[in-house]
Amino acid sequence: MNSAQVDAYLRRLGAEHPAWPTVDVLRELHLRHLRAVPFENLSIHLGEEIVLEEKRLLDKVVGARRGGFCYELNGSFGALLAALGYDVTLLAGRVYGDGGRLGVPYDHLALRVRTVDGGDWLADVGFGAHSHLPLAFGERGEQEDPGGAFRIVEAGPDAAGVRGGHDTVEAADLDVIRDGRAQYRLEVRPRTLGDFAVGAWWHSTSPESHFTRSLVCSRVTGDGGRITLSGRKVTSTAADGTKEERELATDEEVLGMYREDFGIELGGVPVLRRSV
Template identity: 75%
Template sequence: MRTEPVDAYLLRLGAARPHRPTSEALRELHLRHLRTVPFENLSVHLGEEIVLEEKRLLDKMTGTRRGGFCYELNGAFATLLTGLGYEVELLAARVYDDEGRLGIPYDHLALRVRTADGDTWLADVGFGAHSHYPLAFAERGEQDDPGGRFRLVEAGPDAAGARGGGDSASAGDLDVLRDGRPQYRLETRPRVLGDFSAGAWWHSTSPLSHFTRSLVCSRITEDGGRITLGGRTLTTTAPDGAREKRELETDEEVLAVYGERFGIDLDRVPTVPNRNGGC
């Protein structure tokens, strides 16, 4: 990979180029990414095509200084890490809903990263509220993180609330738990970026996808809290979990928040279409 896209990406993150692809450097890049590059689905509601190609993803991250959802964020992060000398594999996952049911195949993209010091990590900068730092891939005990208490456990037919049928696990699958609740079921077979195109298309077009039914733009704040703009509702979450909400009344306010709090410059406010007609 050419050095220019890597340097542009590091510049956006405010990070220096690491001397070696170490675990310590990965932790710093992971946290900086979550603080700087928002998890957002604005493209879905702005009529922008989502293309899972490395150059297009890097252009979106560094050229237009946007964010994205999991396929874009982790896809771009994988390209950055590979350019820095890390060994990166793309892994597919299916996300659990509130009732413990699993989503579609290729529902989520996460990363397995091997470092120069011999460690293997689960890196994920594209799941919204999740771990602030990579999780030790081989560890099966609890892992404390500013984002919660995480565990990676071997998945079985009855693991972590799976309901059987199409939710049964394959050999080697892992359930990723946060504070005791299953977040997603991770396959351990490496994939390529193009494998996720159908999932990205479904999430950006299907009326059953939560991405087509809502607007979200969210990032971790410098103090370890979170700021989220969901439609016109601005939510600030403190590190202790306390929340403050404010409704934005005008388009000018919305565009100002996108620009000032998320670094995203838009010329119009994205809206969620009314499925019954109109906007």
């Protein structure tokens, strides 16, 4: 990233250019990202190509003021952090689904971030409802966060609360747990952005992927809650977990909400597309 791209990205987040890559700055940028850049899968249903190259990600997230899913959001955020002086490592994860089964390889992309003053942190702005702040990577006890109570533990059937199955557990794998429930399994081996192309392709095309079977656009709100638009259904979740749901009646309402609540300008309402 050049300096103009960095400045534009920080303006998107409403953040000043930091003097040093510290823990406090990382925490601020992480939270601002969750509030400003929505988690969304609209490209899949709009027929837009998803290309995991830094310039293409920045063109979408910064230039077009769009969001994305994990590969795009954590890919672009990782590029910003690296440009600001953080030591950033891309990590591959597999998401826990129904019955505690793990998803496909390269199912998820998360970031291991080293700061100048506070060790290593797990940053993840691309998992939807998750931690609002980075998690201490080496901490094995419970970590309280506005998004819940989190733990990072050595992976295994007992640690994840899962019994049975045929998934291989590597010695260095970690499970990320939220409120007692395993969210995803992380490998600690460094990856490159291009490694995730197969995962992005699968999630963009497979009828088994939840991304091809649903429309979602979601972000953290200023009061610590969350607002989500799924098709025409709006879900407003307060910081205490209480939810309110309503249906939008017209295309104009849907487009207006994309514009006003998520900053996304669309020429037409996205239509669910199962797979290609």
